[in-house]
């Protein structure tokens with residue numbers, strides 16, 4: 001296994017991790033059986049791709065910010081912080097993924113912990129996370145961060161609340 005140069009941290013998207021981002025996301029898309037088409041444009045103009053992801057932007061109709069989980073030149077995953085809940089509370093305050101080559105090493109658990117730390121400054125002291133009923137991996141990640149289950153949303157996803165006021 002690759003030894004990371006330093007503990008990974010949530011960072012602003014940056015062209016520094018171009019290669020590991022593209023290769024990591026491509027591996028992840030292939031593993032998930034998802035569309036890889038968007039990677040063609042990203043690889044042709046990575047500067048523009050990154051510029052579109054920096055800062056607080058309106059996404060899904062609410063202000064949100066994208067962070068990349070990075071150690072040195074290695075990109076491991078993405079976490080999105082929504083400053084407000086989307087109508088119907090679909091998606092929750094935080095969404096995330098760790099790319100396939102870096103899964104099962106505790107990165108999502110640590111990444112979510114760091115992401116939750118960004119919410120108090122936004123005036124959020126109770127975070128909603130929503131997960132597909134069959135996504136036991138993500139449910140474990142949320143529970144390891146103090147998530148308490150609270151029924152399902154309109155899309156049939158499991159809702160979890162995490163109290164971050166403590």
Ligand SMILES: CC(C)(COP(=O)(O)OP(=O)(O)OC[C@H]1O[C@@H](n2cnc3c(N)ncnc32)[C@H](O)[C@@H]1OP(=O)(O)O)[C@@H](O)C(=O)NCCC(=O)NCCS
Nearest residue numbers: 096097098103104105106107108109130131137138140141
């Ligand atoms: C869910 C996801 C973020 C987990 O990332 P990760 O970095 O592998 O998670 P962790 O290493 O922190 O795993 C924590 C625990 O979750 C469980 N887990 C993680 N991946 C698992 C898998 N593929 N199968 C079964 N359990 C799994 C394990 O109990 C694991 O702890 P362990 O390795 O000590 O047994 C990652 O699989 C992913 O990005 N999936 C696709 C996107 C997604 O589901 N995002 C979340 C949407 S709500």
